Amino acid sequence: MKVLILGGTQFLGRHFAEIALNQGYRITLFNRGQTNNSLYPDAEKLVGDRVKGDLSALKGRKWDIVIDTAGYFSNLPHLVRATAELLKDSVRTYVFISTISVYPEFQANGDETLPLYPINQELPQQMNAQAYGTLKAMAESVVQEVYGEQGLIIRPGLIVGPYDNTGRFTYWIRRISQGGEVLAPESPELPVQYIDARDLVQWIYRLTLAHKSGVYNAVGPDYCLKLGQFLATCQQVTGSNATFIWVPREILESYKIEHWQELPLWLPPNLQNTFPCLSNSKALANGLNFRSLTQTIHDIWQWDLVEQLEYASGLLRDKEIAILQSMGKINTI
Known part of the structure; x- marks a missing residue:
């Protein structure tokens, strides 16, 4: 081809x-x-x-x-x-x-x-x-x-993988790998959708070989992934000693934390349970499949250890510390 x-x-x-x-x-x-x-x-x-x-x-x-x-x-x-x-x-x-x-x-x-x-x-x-x-x-x-x-x-939706220069997914992998108390937004029950760029590309090539056309939502995975599970998998893959401090929305908003960009995967209230919950049924019926979350996290982690890019997204460490200290969750980090 x-x-x-x-x-x-x-x-x-x-x-x-x-x-x-x-x-x-x-x-x-x-x-x-x-x-x-x-x-x-x-x-x-x-x-x-x-x-x-x-x-x-x-x-x-x-x-x-x-x-x-x-x-x-x-x-x-x-x-x-x-x-x-x-x-x-x-x-x-x-x-x-x-x-x-x-x-x-x-x-x-x-x-x-x-x-x-x-x-x-x-x-x-x-x-x-x-x-x-x-x-x-x-x-x-x-x-x-x-x-x-x-x-x-x-x-x-959110595309992730090696070469990602946005850092929105990589932020969590890098931060959790560093260990200590990690600020996490609201609740481990928040939904998460993402797609590994490699799964996306391989599927698109298969579609073109089959002469497919039309419109497809390309989101994953093929199960209901929650934020707590995602963060725990980051911890497991990187071997981190991180512990998660779940910070209520009102506290995050009081510090004027920017949704999505400053704190990736965290969304405004009207989007938190809709934006990352779209149907991928049509794509699945047409051959979209996914590697494991563990594999995706591992590959991004290994790539990031080498590249160490500076990202515009992600919560600054000083701000994270200030919020957690204000809650009495830590003394020093």
């Missing part, structure tokens, strides 16, 4: 590239040639810039599928339209990686038929969660318009 990857040098794109190469696919990476350019010397590399409209390297070529992971661009629908229309007669399947954030309101066990953000509006001027969801919904509409039954739209 011949695969065109738009990007291919960061997080999810790297997994698309590596798994394709391991499967013996012929891959072409199209990007600006400025990030991790030494990766994948056996891959064909085309240089261009979607933001500047430079797509000339893609003209007159043929691939079986194209993978488009475009994310935080204020003109995302225009970028997607430019590549989608240019490649209309050059690829069999256009795979667009969208997001569950296209849903303005979440429901427990909600499926792909949940209403989306309106697409008939001006492009958002400020990038926030609503704008991101709106732009992705607009881009989905473009793919469906241009490709119809040849379009494959994937809506992941």
Whole structure:
């Protein structure tokens, strides 16, 4: 199979590239040639810039599928339209990686038929969660318009794994591995959904080989995972002596803790039992499967021990200590 990857040098794109190469696919990476350019010397590399409209390297070529992971661009629908229309007669399947954030309101066990953000509006001027969801919904509409039954739209939730430069999942693994009293939000019963990037990518390639199209929520696992179980598994995998201090919502809010970004997996009250509770029934019926939580945590932990990236997400240690001390849970750490 011949695969065109738009990007291919960061997080999810790297997994698309590596798994394709391991499967013996012929891959072409199209990007600006400025990030991790030494990766994948056996891959064909085309240089261009979607933001500047430079797509000339893609003209007159043929691939079986194209993978488009475009994310935080204020003109995302225009970028997607430019590549989608240019490649209309050059690829069999256009795979667009969208997001569950296209849903303005979440429901427990909600499926792909949940209403989306309106697409008939001006492009958002400020990038926030609503704008991101709106732009992705607009881009989905473009793919469906241009490709119809040849379009494959994937809506992941939290994507995790090696190469993750957001740190939202990795924060917990790293923090728990350090041991001591660990601040945990509210209750061990809070629901958690995530998907390992490698499981996501392998499944998408299987879908394309089967000539599948349509829209799929891509969330996991295939059971009801709770925060307490996730944190305990991090403790088990890393061999940590961590103990968890469950801090009530009102205390976290009094310290103005930012949901999701500052304290990953913790959400506002209206989202805590809906956002991480979407249905993945359609994806499961079409072959999505998952490696174990233990394996995912282990691989991220080992990768993080080597890379030691600095993340924008995660609770600062000094702030964690201050909150726990205010509760009388610790004297010093």
